[in-house]
Amino acid sequence: MLTESTVTFIALGAIFAFSFYAVLNAGQLSLGQAGFASVAAYTSVLLAPDPDVVGDLAALLIALVIGMTAGTVAAVVLGLPTMHLRGVFLAIATLGFAEAVRIFLLNAEWTGGAQGLSVPKIVTPAIAWVVLAIVAYWFWRSGPTRYGRALEAIREDELAAGAMGIDVGRHRLGAFATAGAVAGLYGVLWAYTVRLVAPADFGFTAAIDGLVTAMVGGTTMFVGPVVGSAFLTVIPEIQRALGVEAGWIRPFVAGLLLLVVILFLPGGLAGRIPRRIRVPDLDGRGSGSGSDDGGSSDDGADLRTREHAPRGDVVARLSGLSKDYGGVHAVRGVDLEVRSGELLGLIGPNGAGKTTLVNMLSGLVAPSSGTASVLGVTAGRAPVHRVAAAGVSRTFQHSKLFDRLSALENVLVGGHLVTRPTLLRRLLWLPSARRDEQAALTHAARCLRRVGMLEAATTRAGALSYGDQRRLEIARALAADPSLLILDEPAAGMNQVEAGELAHLIRSLADDGLAVLLIEHNVGLVRQVCDRVVVLNFGEVIATGAPSDVAADPRVVEAYLGTEA
Numbered sequence: 001m002l003t004e005s006t007v008t009f010i011a012l013g014a015i016f017a018f019s020f021y022a023v024l025n026a027g028q029l030s031l032g033q034a035g036f037a038s039v040a041a042y043t044s045v046l047l048a049p050d051p052d053v054v055g056d057l058a059a060l061l062i063a064l065v066i067g068m069t070a071g072t073v074a075a076v077v078l079g080l081p082t083m084h085l086r087g088v089f090l091a092i093a094t095l096g097f098a099e100a101v102r103i104f105l106l107n108a109e110w111t112g113g114a115q116g117l118s119v120p121k122i123v124t125p126a127i128a129w130v131v132l133a134i135v136a137y138w139f140w141r142s143g144p145t146r147y148g149r150a151l152e153a154i155r156e157d158e159l160a161a162g163a164m165g166i167d168v169g170r171h172r173l174g175a176f177a178t179a180g181a182v183a184g185l186y187g188v189l190w191a192y193t194v195r196l197v198a199p200a201d202f203g204f205t206a207a208i209d210g211l212v213t214a215m216v217g218g219t220t221m222f223v224g225p226v227v228g229s230a231f232l233t234v235i236p237e238i239q240r241a242l243g244v245e246a247g248w249i250r251p252f253v254a255g256l257l258l259l260v261v262i263l264f265l266p267g268g269l270a271g272r273i274p275r276r277i278r279v280p281d282l283d284g285r286g287s288g289s290g291s292d293d294g295g296s297s298d299d300g301a302d303l304r305t306r307e308h309a310p311r312g313d314v315v316a317r318l319s320g321l322s323k324d325y326g327g328v329h330a331v332r333g334v335d336l337e338v339r340s341g342e343l344l345g346l347i348g349p350n351g352a353g354k355t356t357l358v359n360m361l362s363g364l365v366a367p368s369s370g371t372a373s374v375l376g377v378t379a380g381r382a383p384v385h386r387v388a389a390a391g392v393s394r395t396f397q398h399s400k401l402f403d404r405l406s407a408l409e410n411v412l413v414g415g416h417l418v419t420r421p422t423l424l425r426r427l428l429w430l431p432s433a434r435r436d437e438q439a440a441l442t443h444a445a446r447c448l449r450r451v452g453m454l455e456a457a458t459t460r461a462g463a464l465s466y467g468d469q470r471r472l473e474i475a476r477a478l479a480a481d482p483s484l485l486i487l488d489e490p491a492a493g494m495n496q497v498e499a500g501e502l503a504h505l506i507r508s509l510a511d512d513g514l515a516v517l518l519i520e521h522n523v524g525l526v527r528q529v530c531d532r533v534v535v536l537n538f539g540e541v542i543a544t545g546a547p548s549d550v551a552a553d554p555r556v557v558e559a560y561l562g563t564e565a
């Protein structure tokens with residue numbers, strides 16, 4: 001039989017685990033939650049009114065609000081200087097913060113030192129579970145929103161998320177602040193459950209406990225923390241029922257479970273629950289069946305969500321653009337214009353500087369000298385998500401898909417810039433949020449259909465064939481409704497039939513009025529589809545012109561195509 005306190009502790013453990021889930025779901029490993037919880041607990045215990053004066057429930061509610069605010073403020077104050085840190089560096093910095101808070105609380109006089117401060121017991125199992133239900137509701141409703149998907153995209157591939165127009169820094173700080181707020185709730189509930197707030201309860205062991213609970217439960221599904229907490233809290237009960245008294249069994253089993261989860265269940269226990277996403281019925285005949293014919297059934301006009309420059313207008317102007325890496329001149333003094341509706345091929349031998357050039361165009365790499373003006377934005381000065389917002393979308397030489405998300409979810413993230421935020425409206429259950437989510441889904445499904453991949457909508461991106469992954473990257477880039485689409489070796493790894501279909505697709509995109517910059521080693525494909533070709537060699541433009549003229553240029557033949565034979 002579960003005792004009343006076990007039931008309460010399952011809820012508290014789950015709430016604390018949610019504070020880890022909040023950041024792990026966005027790909028950040030923070031161990032500062034115990035610090036946020038203790039700041040929240042002490043602040044609320046010191047500031048909240050006496051229950052004898054205002055009543056138990058009112059006192060607890062005020063304490064929870066104070067605690068949540070204190071936790072959020074602590075997280076933002078810590079997050080601002082540490083958000084550029086990644087992985088283990090962030091973990092160490094946040095752990096350092098939590099330890100500093102603990103040592104301070106231990107040694108300050110007004111905190112009662114190691115003895116702590118006594119607190120009235122107010123929290124009942126019902127209260128703990130109501131708070132848990134509210135926290136779980138937040139994560140349940142926020143998951144399938146534009147915001148929730150952006151966080152998952154950052155977790156899967158931060159660079160690609162930025163290139164889709166997601167402000168990575170702001171979203172990471174948002175996740176961190178959420179972790180602070182939830183840890184704050186936990187700190188207050190803990191204090192008003194155990195009748196005490198003392199530094200020992202918010203040490204390293206507490207942080208690891210929260211992390212293990214979140215990891216074991218699962219960090220990709222909102223029920224994970226509840227599953228993890230129930231599992232780990234119940235272990236001692238089972239032990240007791242079996243008559244085993246050893247106190248080391250729970251931490252031992254927890255450690256073992258963490259090992260098993262990391263080795264065999266990277267998504268945790270709840271990760272085994274399949275994610276469901278309904279593919280919109282685009283033509284009233286089921287999810288794409290019969291219409292998935294490689295892109296002819298959805299013309300470009302259907303995917304338009306914003307105004308574009310008229311055909312022939314310059315969308316990108318590069319002048320004297322150069323990039324040096326130490327002594328390596330990757331790109332040297334490139335002058336180039338790209339126009340709307342033009343399919344421009346960029347070719348050159350390995351190491352010629354093609355990727356570096358498009359990385360500068362898309363804002364990923366700052367030029368050493370020269371300027372690149374792209375759709376009104378100066379590349380190198382604007383962060384990558386601003387360049388994307390201006391209308392630049394791209395694929396990458398090495399696939400940068402969000403592997404654990406389905407094909408449809410990948411494309412939904414691609415539509416970040418052209419869809420409306422739905423988080424607050426979904427929390428309030430407003431019908432307009434449902435309509436907007438449905439519109440985003442339909443847009444994503446159309447993009448998938450455009451590249452002939454609607455039938456793979458629910459397949460995990462990581463499980464797709466190489467050729468399909470390349471097409472999915474194009475669909476994801478198209479979902480942003482770009483004015484300039486940069487394709488970095490899209491045909492790499494494709495067979496001849498697939499490359500032929502791809503050529504047809506790329507040509508149709510330019511015919512729809514898009515400016516397409518195509519980097520490709522497949523010279524046949526470039527000659528077949530491009531209006532104009534630019535050849536780079538050792539970072540310099542050695543030829544520009546119609547594909548047939550460029551192919552006949554002796555410098556190109558020598559530098560790139562080898563001998564004339």
Ligand SMILES: Nc1ncnc2c1ncn2[C@@H]1O[C@H](COP(=O)(O)OP(=O)(O)OP(=O)(O)O)[C@@H](O)[C@H]1O
Nearest residue numbers: 325328330348349350351352353354355356357397
């Ligand atoms: N981050 C970097 N640091 C140092 N050198 C770099 C970096 N990125 C590129 N380079 C160098 O710059 C040059 C151009 O590289 P880049 O990847 O742009 O060429 P590429 O034409 O795209 O080649 P490939 O066809 O093989 O992809 C190469 O000599 C490369 O080693």
